[in-house]
Amino acid sequence: MTSQIEDKALLLLRQALENPKADFRCGQWEAIEELLRRSRLLVVQRTGWGKSLVYFLATRLLRDKGAGCTLLISPLLALMRNQIAAAERIGVKAVTINSSNTDDWGVVQTQLLADEVDILLISPERLANDEFREKILLPLSKKIGLFVVDEAHCISDWGHDFRPDYKRIVRVLQALPQNIPALATTATANNRVVDDIIAQLGSQLQVSRGALTRQSLHLQNIKIPSPAARMAWLAEQLPNLHGSGIIYTLTVRDSQRVADWLVTQGINAASYHSDLESDLREGLEEQLIKNEIKVLVATTALGMGFDKPDLEFVIHYQRPGSVVHYYQQVGRAGRAVEKAYGILLNGEEDDEITNYFINTAFPPEVHTQQVLNALNQAKDGYSIPQLEQQLNLSRGQIDKVLKLLSLDSPAPVTKQGSKWYTTPINYQIDTDKITKLTKIRYQEQDRMREYMQTQECLMSFLATELDDPNPAACGKCANCLGKALLPENCSFELVNKAIQFLRRSDQIIEPRKTWASQAFPNYQFSGRIKDNLKAESGRALSLWGDAGWGDLVKSGKYQDDYFDDALVEGVCEMIQRWQPQPYPSWVTCVPSLNRKQLVPDFAKRLADKLGLPFVPVVQKIRQTQLQKEMSNSYQQAQNLDGAFAINSWSGMNGSVFLVDDMVNSRWTFTVIAALLRRNQSGLVFPVALALNTLGQGN
Incomplete structure (x- = not known):
């Protein structure tokens, strides 16, 4: 009987690959056979070995024996088009439920419950969706014929590609009957990760491992x-x-x-x-x-x-x-x-x-404690925008904390609607584990x-x-x-050509379109930024730390306290390429109470080179914290409320270049541009030496 099934599987393999001479790779049929015996199996094989064929062929053979549909959890739905096409060639009907096809959910649900689907593909993030869990996963769980976890190294937080949502997979598998066959696949798991996957998916998990060397x-x-x-x-x-x-x-x-x-x-x-x-x-x-x-x-x-x-x-x-x-x-x-x-x-x-990636992989203990403290003090929970107002943390940092906390069991936080609440759990941060993981990441880098x-x-x-x-x-x-x-x-x-290319890689500074909610009680800015207050599209000479102008910008800002004349030349050339219209008739700059001459000196030399008057009309009237220390949009905006005032001059109504050294959040340019326009200036064109994407600018 086994040989008949193997022969049938081989025919299906050749059909899937559209190759009449194809044969099983070492270990492929053995893996399929284990699943037909309702085993639970971890397959560790090199990329290209054909792991997807194992679960598609096993699905076809199990369905032919009357089993229910396969549930496949994978982070790669967008990259599985080739595999799905191969499945269709052997009569395996594959459907997916994801955020981009919500209109099809009803049809897919009907087909699933009518047993008209052979394999359902979902991302691990879909398991967090209440509607999906209640309307599809719960009814389907009684009929699942095969459970598949693709890229299983993502289950392990010791692995290189850990995804918190994979924690939910373990709970789903634990809730399924023990006689349902399960397959976990990966090409990139060392012994430490394999051991962790076994610990999470159960000691009955068998391991099929092949050689990783690629001959070609x-x-x-x-x-x-x-x-x-x-x-x-x-x-x-x-x-x-x-x-x-x-x-x-x-x-x-x-x-x-x-x-x-x-x-x-x-x-x-x-x-x-x-x-x-x-x-x-x-x-x-x-x-x-x-x-x-x-x-x-x-x-x-x-x-x-x-x-x-x-x-x-x-x-x-x-x-x-x-x-x-x-x-x-x-x-x-x-x-x-x-x-x-x-x-x-x-x-x-x-x-x-x-x-940078290692140090931001896990939220620092202080971030977790700040989020929990804020939620504990909230009268009726907080939405993420409300947490941004309470905490000097970026939205990404807040999201990361809440996701990891919500996946703990029992979880110290819960979400209801758009708001987050704490639960009566005595939560302790596992600092030892985070320390060990961080150490491993540095060892991997070594x-x-x-x-x-x-x-x-x-x-x-x-x-x-x-x-x-x-x-x-x-x-x-x-x-x-x-x-x-x-x-x-x-x-x-x-x-030399590459250096010149890098030195001409002007960066566009896109204007902000909306004021941060409740961040400007002094200036009374709110809602959409009106056209008569909005900055124009600006330009930055470089990206912070890039290979073109990066060294000169960095040394000027942090060593010399003076920006080299070559940067003046560079910005002039950038403006000639740019040609903003109507072309500005004067130059001003962003002031600083800490380093009063650095930017004004550069702006004056730039104005002289352009043949325009430099008029320092922007005053800083109160000390602010460094913008690079403000972690989210609300905090960055609120930090600037009431910080600047404008002195008018006779040529105010002409378009103007507004100069600064660094730009990151764009709030400094946004606020000063609005104040200039309020004081009857012409269009405001921001100009910066460097655009920074890692939080070092204004």
Whole structure:
């Protein structure tokens, strides 16, 4: 009987892959067989091994035996289009319930309850939705035939990609009958994470583990500290690489900047990150899959779940924070080609970015205590906007605290409607666990530094770190061969071009459109910002800390107390490119009581260079806290209420450049622009030396 079922499964496999000669990979049929025996199984196999085929084929075979539908929980619904198409080829009807198809919920619910659906795909966040739990999950739980957790390392807070909403999965599985088969899959789990998954999903969980080495990957590490030199290297090497690939960056900012640079060098590139609309991301994925684009410059948003078997290269513009992250990303390449490159570049900014991610991964104990204290003192709970008014914490920090608290069992907070309340729980923060996790993250970062420097086989190093039972030298990496796979240097001409590109990367300062509620009792600002009070679209010369002007801006602000004349030249050139209209007839600046000359001196030199009068009409009439110490929009806005006054002058009605050194929240520009317009100035065009995305500006 088993052989008949295996034969049937093999036919289905070939049907799904549209390949009449396809065969099971080592361990695939065995995993399916365990699920047919109603076992609970953790499959740890390299990317591209075919984990999705295991649960789609098991679903088809279980459904044929009369089982209920499969419930698949995955963080990758947007990246599962290829897998769903394969499922449809074997007659598996897959549906999804997510925030983008709420109009279809009724139809899907009817189909599910009528047993007309083979597999329901949801994200772990959907489990937090009360309507979904009551109307769909509860009735469906009595009929589930197979329970699947995709990317199961997200369950483990010891893993590199922990997602708090995955905590809910454990509770759902515990509530299901023990005879329901369950499958957890991941490509990136070391022994520590595997042990934690077993501890959470139950000791009866069996583990199927395969070799992680990818034969086609040719690995090389290249240390190029300067961002401009790395950009030049990419522009020089990409045209020499066959096919298409991915360049990974650590930040959205770098994804956009590197892609823009490559386009200027005639390379068909695009930026891919989580801030893009889903249909735009889907279009970019299709272009890459069809080789209609040379390279996507992506953040980790293009990570788990993306499948392009003939991807020829993965290049890292910066060093990832852990070996697990790196293996997962570089493993996108070379699934169905004989030779693919995995090139790791290493920059001077890598540690700073990774440290930021490590230090913000968990809310500090003081944040948690502040949120709990505020909710304890509330007469009728607080909404998140109300908490922003009470606490000098960003919305992201407040959200993070509330999410982690709400997932504790028992939870010390509960949400009713839009408001949060405390529960009668004596809550103790697990500081020991957070300390241990943070220490592990720093150790992982250390191991990536060692990987960058190692002389041993690069593939063997990765496999050993991921606890592969049989790591072996690949014989194909730069270390095994004793020579570079790709050149490590690039032309000085291209580096200079990249520096000039970075120095022309003007940043748009978008005007704010709405006043922060209840933040301006003195100025009486509220509601939408009227057109006659609104700042115009402005410009910043650079991004804070970037490779173009970053060093000059930083040294001028924090070392020299004087901005170099080269920055005056740079801003003049930016204004010539920009050409705001009607063109300003005078220049003023944002004042400071702490450093009275720094910005006015720069603004005066800029005005002289532009041939315009500098008129310091803005007065600071009370001391404020540093804007960079204000953590949310309400606090930033309220900090400025009543802080400035305007002195009129005879040329007031002309358009004006309003100059500052740094901009982050835009509230300083917004408030002063409104005050200038109230005092009959013309249009106000903000100008800054640097736009900062990490909270160092006004």
